[in-house]
Amino acid sequence: FPPAFQPVPRNPIVLDLAYNLIEFPSLDSRMKKDKKGFISRFWG
């Protein structure tokens, strides 16, 4: 005592990797741009 550890067979793990590649399209060109222009006037 204690008994020795023994390996146990188990089903292999499969991850849903495709889920990670479901992404939103870029919306940069669909939003207002004047804000950026305003800031870059000071910092640009």
Next chain:
Amino acid sequence: MAPKPKEKAKASAVATPAISIEDLFTSLNRHIQRSEYEQAVKVSDQILAAAPGDEDAIRCKVVALVKADSIEEALVTIKDCSKKGSVDLSFFKAYCLYRQNKLEEALESLKGQEGSTELMLLESQILYRLGKMDASVDIYQKLPKSTIDSLEINLVAGLVSAGRSSEVQGTLDSL
């Protein structure tokens, strides 16, 4: 006396503000950044009410529904849109069918598409669930190595389930 009507016109303009599509996309983008997917769906619907068939809004809505785990709703949206427009949503459709375990239908939806990474990953996962282990492993081995996080986990699972455990070590070393 003269300025009065002007003020009235201003007041009514404020009372019924016309939200521009750009503003809606800004709001949509903010919800996406904050992972507020239910809100993102609502704003996408607002955009689609103003601009029916807008491709970005449709894609955002479908992705937000998937991320919010509303797979059935996502499928309904995809079916509605593919009747009306020309937006290609077949990858999303295949993914939703996969999540519902409608595996043959999912494979069908992937047919005839270009072999992008996400398509290949999904196809491999579908084949694994169908018990076609060798075909599943073949796809993983065609993918560019070490570009996808945790790919080795699925690859090893495929090899073990295909009865090819002896190949595991060699495959891992080659990654």
